[in-house]
Amino acid sequence: MNQPKRYLITAALPYANGQKHIGHLAGAYLPADIYARYLKSQKRDVVFVCGSDEHGTAIPIQATKEGTTARAIIDKYHPLMEQNFKDLGIAFDIYHRTSDPLHHETAQEFFTKLNNNGDLEIKESEQYYDEEAKSFLADRYIKGTCPNCSFDSAYGDQCERCGKSLSPDELINPVSTLSGKAPVKKPTKHWYLPLDRHEAFLREWILNEHANDWRANVLGQCKSWIDGGLQPRAVTRDLDWGVKVPLADAEGKVLYVWFDAPIGYISATKQWAINTGNDWKPYWEDKDTKLVHFIGKDNIVFHCIIFPVMLKLHGNILPANVPSNEFMNLEGDKMSTSRNWKLDMQDYINDFINKENGGSQMADVLRYYLTQIAPETKDSEFMWKGFQDANNSELVSIFGNFVNRTFVLMHKLCGGKVPAFHQDITDELDQFTITEIKNTAVKVTGLLEEYKFREAMFEVINLARTGNQYMQKKEPWIVAKRLAEDPAAQKSIDNCLHICLQLTANLAILINPFLPFTAKKMCHMMKVVDKMLEWENAGSMKLLSVGYTLRAPELLFRKIEDSEMMEQIEKLNAASVKKETEQSVVSSEQKTVTVKPEIVFDDFAKIDLKVGTIVAAEKVEKADKLLKLQVDLGFETRTIVSGIAMHFSPEEITGKQVTVVTNLAPRKMRGIESNGMILMAEDANGKLHFINPEEKIHPGSGVS
Structure with a gap:
């Protein structure tokens, strides 16, 4: 297959409604950055775009939570996210925003063209309306009981407890989050994209043309949607x-966020072109451009079915690949912003980069x-112990150790200069190591072209491991002890360290897409310009000139201590327990009484309250x-995990009777499955109190 003339790389636009966690980073932005850096080191024509998604109900909902305006929310989180990405080495060519006038103009033009061409349909339907707020309700402005798991605070589009996708009509006893009142149905007119017209195209394009080069999870989800029958x-x-x-007859209506957000890739490319004096059109209209979307699995349908239909109708190129990642969990549980079970990028930056305990290397x-x-x-x-082991056992002990030993021995045994390579005394081990350097460059290249970033990075680390093994077998420090009686032994030392230095230079090239700050530091130590990192140099044994003086070694990575990991685990747990307590504690002595929306008796009757006796307790x-x-x-x-250790010791509560919510879905906390919730009351001083019967009664007695 011929190499494309140019590449357009996109990473999913993050919502500007709050901080983003490392699960987001791992899902779309880091793999996209690795791929873009690799392509650029190949000197290919690459534009890497992203930006903040600043529309949709998530923004005004967050504004309501923070007591401010939607504009203030996006102006707060857009620059924060942009800086987070920079601090973690994500090198977009442009980080745009969908609130920009250029984006509004681009999205409106896109809609107008489809509408004028007859590619959209107009339909009238009944939608939920809040009579008190005098507003139609977006899905996220409706809450009710999930029909799947009975969670009583499911949104109109998804239940955050069981993850099931929903529609407002499926909710049991829906209420408006604006007024707390039950909404009514009211007719309204909207424009629709008739996906059902394009099923044949999508089936051929996705399931046939890309059957062998798209990831199985992407193909599987697309097939499921297509086989289920696409709807407008x-x-x-x-x-x-x-x-x-x-349109004149569309007052009070906006473009649905799923429609306008991906158009943000186009408006971002336009802004990049304005900034750099380039033409944006070839990147979206020339079939010799390779378009690649990096996303998480929750975005597969939008980027593989809906947006391609939009692009086809508008006359744009289609994505060549959509490498979608699955989700990343944290310490035994699903990452959740609502439960504070997460590690925000900003928190990592604060704790490991800004505190000067590793800086950009961290x-x-x-x-x-x-x-x-x-x-x-x-x-x-993601496990903090795994994070520590990856650093200490691999980056420090394998990669960093090899580079440091090479530089230390080069300064000690070769006068701080790149030694000559003596062809006349080369042996099989020398030749094997040289071949491994060249083979690794070929293997890493092939894996990166196939979006197999994890395997590619393993090969780079394995090359450092090969270097350590080579040095250990050659033992130049032992050979040096024979120099007084055998001056010719210097040739053996020279060859060993020459190969180790060339291997180090190759490591800098190959690790650059993954660890750009480390590659830059290695270039500084080798006194070479960044041009050496161009991919065409990978596999070469002539990267460092004989006789060239190199700088003194600097440690590439520091060891991470157990105490740092304990601090992170405690921090994670404390934040989660605080949130859990806020959501579950029944306060009987609040200074300000907050009354939740009215419910009917049937809702309350679903809660199963029973008296239980604590027979054992431990930290x-x-x-x-x-x-x-x-x-x-x-x-x-039952085993129940409760955040009450700051208020009670295990000894003083053993034997106590408590009120238990027994029909909550099980949940893991610190790796322990908790099957229920203890009801507590909090007084004005923050002290917790058990809600228990005045006299002991039989465990299992119902509470009504």
Whole structure:
């Protein structure tokens, strides 16, 4: 297959409604950056675009939470996210924003062209309307009980407990989040993209043309959608925040965020072209451009089915590949912003980069570990112990150790200069190592072209491992002891360190897409310009000139201590328990009483409250605020994890009777499955109190 003339790389536009965590980083932005850096080192024509997604209901909802305006929210989080990406080495050619007038103009033109060409349909339908707020309700402005898991705070588009996709009509007892009142149905007109017209095209293009080069998870999800029958999808909605629909009879309507957001890739490319004096059109209209979308699995449908239909109708090129990653979990549980079970990029930057305990090298440590556990084919798990081991056992002990030993011995045994290579005394081990350098360059290239970033990085680290093994077998420090009686032994030392130095230079080239800060530091030590990092140099044994003086060695990575990892685990647990307590504690002595929306008796009747007796209690290891309780409910004894350790010791609560919510879905906390919730009351001073019967009664007795 011929090499494309140019590449356009996109990473999913993140919502500007809050900080983004490392799961987002691992899912779309880091793999996209690795690929773009690799292509640029190949001196290919590459534009890497991204930007903030600043429309949709998530923005005004966050504004309501923070007591401010939607504009203030996006102006707060857009620069924060942009800086986070820079601090972690994500090198976009442009980081744009969908609130920019250029984007509004681009999205409106896109809609107008499709509408004028008859590619959209107009339909009238009944949608939920809040009579008190006098507003149609977007899915996220409707809450109710999930029909799948009975969670009573599911949104109109998805249940955040069980993850099931929903529609407002599926919710049990829906209420408006604006007024707390039950909404009514009211007719409204909207424009729709008739996906059903394009099923044949999508089936051929995705399931036949890309059957062998797209990832299995992408193909599987697309097939499921197509086989299920595609339906027309609304491209407009009744909302006052977003890109206005450019039609006279569409007052009060905006473009649906799923429609306008991917067009943000085009408007970002336009802005890049304005900034650099280039022409944006070839990147979206020339079939000799390779378009690649990097996304998480929750975006597959939008980027593989809906947006391609839009692009085809508009006359643009289609994506050549959509490398989608699965999700990344954290310490045994799904990452969740609502439960504070997450590691925000900003928190990592504050703790490991800005505190001067590693600086930008610690950005590379995170990049390394996230790539090592990349969820390329299935969900993966971020563990602080795994993060520590990846750094200490691989980056420090293998990669950094080899580079440091090479430089130390070069200064000690070769006068700080690149020694000559004596062809006349080369042996099989020398030739094997040289061949491994060349072979690794070929293998890494092939893997990167196939988006197999985890495997590619393994090959780079394996080359450093080969270097350590080579040096250990050659033992130049032992050979040096014979120099007084055998001056010719210097040739053996020269050859060993010459190969090790050339291998080090190759490591800098090959690791650059993954660990750019480390590669730059290695170039500084070798006194070479960044041009040496161009990919055409990979595999060469002539990267460092004989007789060239190199700088003194600097440690590339520092060891991470156990205490740092304990601090992170405690921090994660404390934040999660605080959120859990805020959501579950029943406060009887609040200064300001907050009354939740009215419910009917049937809703309350779903909660199963029973009296239980705590028969055993113990501290949860490495968690100051958690107690693991064994609670006798009469018919069974359950394990319940409760965040009350700061208020009660295990000894003083053993034997106490408590009120337990027994029909909550199980949830893992610190790796322990908790099957229920203890009801507590909090007084004005923040002290917790059990809600228990005045007199002891039989465990399992119902509470009504």
